[in-house]
Amino acid sequence: MKDGKLKTVYVCSNCGETSPRWMGRCPSCGEWNTMVEDVVVPEPKSAARKAAGARPAGVTSLVADRLSSISTTEEKSRIVTGISELDRVLGGGVVLGSVVLLGGEPGAGKSTLLLQLCGAISRQHEVLYITGEESTRQIKLRANRLKVAQENISLAAETEIDEICGLIEQAKPELVVIDSIQTMHSSDVSSSAGSVSQVKECTARLLAVAKAHEIPTFIVGHVNKDGAIAGPKVMEHIVDTVLYFEGDKTLPYRVLRAAKNRYGSTNEIGMFDMTGSGLAEIENPSQLLLEGRPLGTSGNCVACTMEGTRPILSEVQALVTKSSFNVPRRTASGFDFNRANLLVAVLEKRAGYFFGSLDVYLNIVGGLQLDETACDLSVCLAMVSSLLDQPIGDKTVAIGEVGLGGEVRSVTFLETRLREAQRIGFNKAIVPKHNLKQLNVKEFYGLELVGVSYLREAINAIK
Template sequence: MAKNKSVYICQECGYESSGWLGKCPACSQWNTFVEEILKSGSKNNNIDIKDIKPVSINDVNSQAEDRYCTGFKEIDRVLGGGLVKGSLILVGGDPGIGKSTLILQVCNSIIMDSSILYFSGEESIGQIKIRADRLSVNNSKLLMVSETSFSIIETVILKEKPGLVIIDSIQTMFSEDVNSAPGSVSQVREVTGKLMRIAKDNGISIIIVGHVTKEGAIAGPRVLEHMVDTVLYFEGDRHMSYRVLRSVKNRFGSTNEIGIFEMRDIGLAEIDNPSAVMLAERPVNVPGSVVVASIEGTRPMLIEVQALVSPTNFGMPRRMATGTDYNRITLLMAVLEKRVGMQLGNFDAYVNVVGGIKIDEPACDLALIVAIASSFRNRIVDPDCVFIGEVGLTGEVRAVSHIDKRVMEAKRIGFKTCIIPSGNKKMIKQMKEVEGIQIKAVENVKEALDLLI
């Protein structure tokens, strides 16, 4: 009989070592190695190679995959049109952000003929029932099970043959085949692999709830995100009512798609018009406030960007950014100093993206620069103007993608003017729907500021 092998595995990234290490060479984290016992023996003894037959790509059915309507337009948008049959979906988010609430509401509104199995490893059935009563969840097809042993979970799934399975959460489940504690790298990897096989072999859609680390990544090995079909992050500040469901991986739709919700007493409610909501409390005739047309996935959104520039009281000025990259703000301020002549070396600068939304696309550069310059010069920017454009180090305003969607969203909300890069002017001329909104093209930052401030 072969002897079991002992290995040390990093609980942050899954790096394996034959001996204990104080610092992980892969992720550079300290004191993350835990000893785990790997059982010997091959797991593929029952596989018959004769049953495996290669199939020509021309013989594969290329029809659209079957999808279930979740009952939430925002979730269907993020998933690419609905929940795909036989898919494995990972939903991550901070504790208390509303992951279980969202999934419980989906279980109540999803349209399918089969039953729904909800496996909870963190709460009892009675606790889930209390939340279900608050959310008015009364779907008779929703079956609750409080269990953490995967062998029992697998038996129940194969017996009931549901259309949808919920695992809440993956860090609480354990497989008897792995000699380690629940939530360890080996357990998460093993359980997820078995769930993937169940989903593909039986055509059962499975949603896995995962915790996140303090850095905001899914807790456990990165291979967990590679194994699943879709990775969704549920983001937002617990002290604010708005929540963002973001797709960072999707084999059945576009990535970086978002859905916006509002947390209310009765649960999560969809926001059909996020641009109007984000601009509802926008101050008028105040320096440092501008509007940018951003693209999240395939959705155009109008977002307010605020900047505050004030004289510093210390020898070194402060630079702070919320909702956007701090290094990008430093770069754009350097462009203002060098190309426009604004002396910002003795001024503190604070930039904020309103509503808890995070923007990281270069098309927001022009709006950030205009907001900083408006606050510095104490000049009011036209409140009916939207800004689009990427800014280079030489001060030029570069063309951006999806200019048509951005301009049409600005027109739909009611803005009168749109500042765009001169490189996008040709595409705008080919559009027939731009009547009613004035388009102004600029080539560099100085031209844009002279035009507005």
Template sequence: MSQRKNRPPRSLYCCSQCGYQSPKWLGRCPDCQAWNTLIEEQIPGSNGGAAHRPVTGPAAAALRLTEIASTHQLRQRSGIDELDRVLGGGIVPGAFTLLGGDPGIGKSTLILQAVGRLARQAPALYVTAEESCLQVKLRAERLQVDADQLYLLAETALELIFEKADSLKPAVLVIDSIQTIYSTALESAPGSVSQVRDCAGRLMQWAKSSGIPTFIVGHVTKDGSIAGPRVLEHMVDTVLYFEGDPGHPYRILRAVKNRFGSTNEIGVFEMRESGLREVHNPSELFLAERAEEAAGSVVIPALEGSRPILVELQALVSSAPYGTARRTAMGIDHNRVSLLVAVLEKKAGLSLLSHDIFVNVAGGVKLDEPAADLAILAALASSHLNRVVPGRTLVFGEAGLAGELRAVSRPELRIQEAARLGFSRCLLPAGNARNLDAPAGLQLIAVRSVAEALERLFD
């Protein structure tokens, strides 16, 4: 028995990128193929001590589905309409939400503004594990956050956080950030795979048993994914990404996972000195600085969930000085651009082989829907031919490899937004125009092929 107690603790090697576990060290993770990411960590309870007990509530009882009350009317409004839109209409009791984003993008600013508004009606606990309470107070003054029931706690030990939360019973709990929280039941350092996984699991259990919605802020890696084990994203109910170009004041909040709502909705914000301001009409904002008489500029009615947004797509085609042509795309898939360049050469007769091509979505917006195909083709042709697309014209449609144009989803929302902002012409696939009624003042131009679209666009 004494030999069993005195034996050294067992350990595993965990990948810091994906959480893969191995009994021995490996130079390359077999799961995510990352190099030098396996870190030695002790197995909880293997050194003779007892592992921690999970946070649990009262014994669960089996309930009929019809006996469970719907939470549609129980959603709590955060006070920020754009955040509520992305969450699916508000905050669900007991929801466990992860907010990620690049450093300095505004994650802490967004969550502090939201919890500050929630604290006007009920107590809220903001756990700052990276800053002091004074630093958060100074930031709150700059953001004009003034709530008597907002409690700040500068703590990194998970057990002490639970102790304070159980005594306060807040309406919402915020952990900033999960990578700096540690559990005393584990001997590994804060931010390690086992610590992040264990702390997130216990926070999830606490949120479900107490019914208190919990937000955790997470760091991201170089490739833009949430730092820590991949299982972290599977644990939470909602994963929110706060993204944007540091060179632009606009920020986009996007849900990539949401158990209580759609994952297609986005929230648009503008970063100002006094904090984040909601943008209720992003189309006007993204088109405010557009030069209408510039070749290579096209407006597309993009669709984010149920929200149409008019954005400017720009293309620049120039002669390649060294023979090897470059293909650069920002805000849109590079492979999609290369495919459309080939379609333009083959089906429209434009010679682009010896030209550099640059495509950009203005304002830092990212487009990932096929409806942008026709806009890319029009912008490339406009720049190459040096012919301006008429200023109050917009285009959308999916292009096939045979040069045909295919219908896209929700065309009625796209043309309604275009008519509201005063556009007079819309180039769209014939399959969409067949069953559409044109709004007053907007002319619908139905086209069936890429060649026909370019001909009608510049006539």
């Protein structure tokens, strides 16, 4: 092949694996129909040799700073956005020079969230908003609807990455928003916008500018049909933070979750309510998720899960009914399906409740995903309550992990969970007996703590 000649390769849009020919299945990640054609221009060998021999040995303009001389004070390294739910997920604010990738389903509210972020920060800092999907007039109309401050926000509709980087270096704003990375393209890459090569090259250039000038940059990324951010995985590796904006389209609630965060925990979540005037913060999610729940109905139990440092009370619903099929159905929404089957087996073997010919349906109200084992006890009690058609007390919360032997095991942050239940107004809590040894029961005035060691004891406590 001659120097400078175009070369066609096939790149996996899921993991970035390259192949000289098309394949139906990626040999690296195993995904089907993800190999897309890409055209690259290889660097001439003569130019590469010339560049390698142009620098004399031991000569460089690079200067290294001593680690002890670099400042890390919070007031100099972070920008507090003023949106507390976003600051919580980011770890206390936006770190200078950080690159944040925000993904989510179409219509989830990504652009709305970032425009409100620009309005909150622009009261004290200069902001540059680059749009590749809308015109500046459309952004203006949305800003008027959201009633955001507009004095220190600059808008530009551009998709050429070199022009964008030049504008950033010239204007030197204190925050940059790119909406979205799939619409950006570089003239040095011959493929079309949104391809693996273009997304990777544009992200790398924005990262270089952000690090060189310490300008925090937010990048909007589209998602594929599986919910993951579209484009090569290397894009998620090189950025500092990856955020997912999730939410059921039938519900107004939105959850902001960090999948990667170099400057904070990935366990924190932020909750928002989509209203006609934009996204509103939900500062008390427990109260919101428990509103309107049926009282005096069997099959309902309240669980408490920890999302980072925040305890959230959520309602667990179970429906156990006679099956009309030879093989009974098992479904779980918001709870791990395999874990639910495990708990059904424990109830049959250790507690003596038969579910073999019955359908079991589990639902977590509010769209939350309860991945924590501390919610096992509330799921078991909800299933038994539905099986016996016996309601659990409306002011009762159950916390505990259930083992294969039917034992109720200790959980972490029990005191924090009980404080939340006490604040909401619950008067009874079924908890692991081993945890009670570490608590001062007198501090939980008005909250009856029932310690149990086995699942049978917990079931007897609700009868």
